Amino acid sequence: MFQIREYIPLAPFTTFGVGGSARYFCEPECENDIERAYAFAKEKEVPLFILGGGSNLLVSDDGYSGIVVHPAFKGVSLEEETEDSLSLCVGAGEVWDDFVIWSVNHDAAGFECLSGIPGTVGGFVFENAGAYRQNCSDHIVSVDAFDIREGIWKRFSKEECEFSYHMSFFKKNIGRYFIARAYFNVPRSRTVRTRCAYKDNRFDFSKMFPEDKPMPSLEEMRNAILNVRGEKGMLIMRGFESFKSAGSFFGLPPVTREDFARITREAERLDAKKILDLAPWYWEQQDGSVKIAPAFLLEFTSFTKGYRRGNVGISPKHSLAIVNYGGGTAEEIRCLAEDMKKSVFELFGVLLVPEVTYVGFHA
C-alpha cells in the first residue's frame, strides 16, 4: 500500500553510504502513486527529489527537507518480438543490471557492455549512462514521464529525449520530470554485434577478443566486462572487492586543440615519463576538440590512487572514484572533491565537472 513515511535515513539508499534523512519518503508503484506524491509535495509546499539506485548522488549530512520519491515501478515486459528484434517495456525502478542479465538471457544484444553498473533504469535514462562504447539510449524508442511542474503525463520520443554523451532532456531539466518507464527495441543476437574497440592503459578488448576469433557471445562479453570492472574496483558485486563510491566522481568536457597543446606541455614539464606510462589518455574528437581522461590530470596532483584523508579518499584502483572508507561524511567527500578540482585547475587551468548530483546542499 502506498505510504508517505517520515524521517527516513537516506544513506542506505546510496552507494556512498552517507547522508542524512528525508523529511518525507515514498515508493510509488504506479502512476496513481506518483500523482499522490506530487499532490502531497504541492500541498505541503516542499520540493520533490527522485532517488533511483542512489549510485550517482551525494546526499548532504543534513538530509533532504522535502519528499524523496524512490520509484518502485519494476519489471521487464516483452511487448512484441520478431525474428530480428525484441520490443521491451521496462519500469524505471528496475535494477539496471537485472535488466542486462534479462537481455543476455533472452539474446537481446546491445547492453552487455553496460554490465555491472549500479542504478535503476530510470537513473540510466536520466544520465544516459554508458560504458565501453555502449549507451543506455542506444536502443530506446520512447520514455513515459510525469511532468512535475504541469502535473501531466507525456510520452517522449527518442528525439525528444535529446540524448547525448551522459546527457538527456530530463537531466537538462533536472527536477521537472519523473521517468516512469522506458521502451526499447533491441536487436536479437546470441553474439555481440560490434566488437568492442575499447582500449585504455590497462585493458585492450581487441586483444581479449581478437578479430580472427568468432564474435564473443553476450554472456562472454558480460563476464569480460564484469572482470574488467572488478579489476578497476568499479563493481559492487559479491566475490569482488568493492568500494563505497559513486563511480567516477568527475568528468571533463573536451578541450580545444590549443588547450590540449598547453596541457601536454605542462604535463611534459611535470613528469614526461607519466605521459608515456599512462597512454592512451586523450582521444581526438571529430569536431577537432580533444577528450582528455580526467584521471590522467589527477595523476600529476597529490590526489592519486589510494590517497586517504580521514574516513574518505580515492580508490586504490581508480583515480576518479572518491571513496567512503567507512564512517565518512558527505562534508568530507564534498571537501575532498573541491580540493581535487582546485588542484587540477591550478596545474592545468581546466575545471573538472562533478558527474554526481548533490542533494540537500545549500548554495
Ligand SMILES: Cc1cc2nc3c(=O)[nH]c(=O)nc-3n(C[C@H](O)[C@H](O)[C@H](O)COP(=O)(O)OP(=O)(O)OC[C@H]3O[C@@H](n4cnc5c(N)ncnc54)[C@H](O)[C@@H]3O)c2cc1C
Ligand atoms: C561502482 C560504480 C560504477 C559506475 N560506473 C558507471 C559507468 O560505467 N558509466 C556510467 O555512466 N555511470 C556509472 N556509474 C554511475 C551510476 O551508476 C549511473 O549514473 C546510473 O545511471 C545512476 O542511476 P541511479 O538509478 O543510481 O540514479 P541516482 O543516483 O539515484 O540518481 C541520479 C540522478 O538521476 C535522477 N533520477 C533517477 N531516477 C530517476 C527517475 N525515475 N526519473 C527522473 N530522474 C531520475 C536523480 O534525481 C538524480 O538527479 C557508476 C557508479 C558506481 C557506484
